[in-house]
Amino acid sequence: MGFLPIRVSTLKSDIQLGFDVYIQLPHKVLLYARGSDDIEAHRIKYLKGKKVRKLFIQESAESSYQAYIDRCLSEAINDESTSLEEKSSLVIGAGEATAERIYEDPHSKKSYDAAQNTATNLINVLGQSDELLRGIFDHKIDEESKSNDALMQRHSVNTSSLCISFAEYLKLDKSLVEFLGVAGLFHDIAYSQYDEQKKALFFKPMKEMEAAELTEYKEHPKVGSVILQDKDFASKEVIDLVLSHEEKKNGNGFPNKLTQLTPAQEVMSICAFYDREVTCLGKTRAEVLDDFNMNQLGNYELDIMKKFKAFVKKAGL
Ligand SMILES: [Fe+2]
Ligand SMILES: [Fe+2]
Structure with a gap:
């Protein structure tokens, strides 16, 4: 029987699990909570206090886990007793788990499906809470788990999240908002x-790069789009947004030095730029x-x- 890791940060108390959860001890894996139960708040708090970040589920329970995440997010968003901090932490936990998976296994349909599911969830929750975007940006990464991958x-x-909210603000077409949500997760794949x-x-300002580094860095949108380009499950709009996410309308961008960008391409470029800086x-x-x-x-x-x-002002960023 194979196990899949899940993040403790994606668990919410008082929501029935629907799948068994296991905990990894030094020499064995133990049943931690039954699928017919929920996890009580004090147990989640205890795990976080002990710095346990991952629990495990059986591989076959994956779709039940996805459905559980969807339930947790929609519960939390509409629950007035859940603080903005807790809401943001759940959304980020679920999003980062998907991002981690995309980076670990960028070629698979499962990763792409997870990105689509996460984008749909983000569209949902961001649309229901005006302050959530700020909550996401205010949420600090704790020092001990700060790594380049994180x-x-x-x-x-x-x-x-930024692409989705800004595209909604501009009233772009629904389908574009979805493509932007998925491309936002994949853009630096x-x-x-x-x-x-x-x-x-990826952590160095471009003006501090040596010539050879700059040449290398300017390849990354192409390298990313190549990963998706032969996959029949990947939509061509998403592949295009990955390829063009570093383009600027004055022709200073890369890799194709475009001088005309569609509104969706501009949203992608501006949001990816803003958050890279931050x-x-x-x-x-x-x-x-x-x-x-x-x-x-002149860039936009x-x-x-x-x-x-x-x-940005309206969102309180
Ligand atoms: Fe990039
Ligand atoms: Fe980026």
Whole structure:
């Protein structure tokens, strides 16, 4: 019998599990909670206090686990006694678990399906709570689990959430919002293909890169889109957004130096840029907005930039 890890951060108390949950001890795996039960709040608190981050389920229970995550999110969002912090933590936990899976196994249909499911969930919960986006951005990564991989997972979830909310704000077509949600999770998937040295480029400002590093870094949208391009389950809109996420309308972007971007491509580019500055390069949100005024003029349609700033202000970012 095979086991799959699940994150403790995706569990919510008082929701019936629907699958058995196991805990890994040094020499064995033990049944921790039965599928017919829920997990009480104090047990979740205890696990978090003991720094247990992962529990296990049987491989065959995977779809029940997905359905459970959906239930937890919709319960939490509508529950007034759940704090914004708890809501954000659940959404991020579920999103990061999907991002981790995408980075570990970028070629599989299962990862793509998980991204689609997560994007649908994000669209749902962000649409129901005006303050959730700010909650997501305010949610700090705890110091001891801070690694480059963890930052990239967070960057995927943030970019996806930002794309969804900004696209909704611009009233883009529903199908575009979905493509943007999935592409936000996948956009830097090339990261999964690189060695440590190349991975480090994702945390380095472009103006500090050596020429050879810059050439290497500018390949990443192409490398990412190639992963998806021969998959019949991947939609071509998502593949295109992965390929064009670093394009700017003045032709300064890469890899194709496009000079015309569709509204969806602009949303993708602006949101991926904003969150790279915040999550990967460690700038404050205010610094990034200042930079928009100073250095990003010409990179995007003026109208989109104005709307992005108004959107960020409204969202409290
Ligand atoms: Fe990128
Ligand atoms: Fe990115």
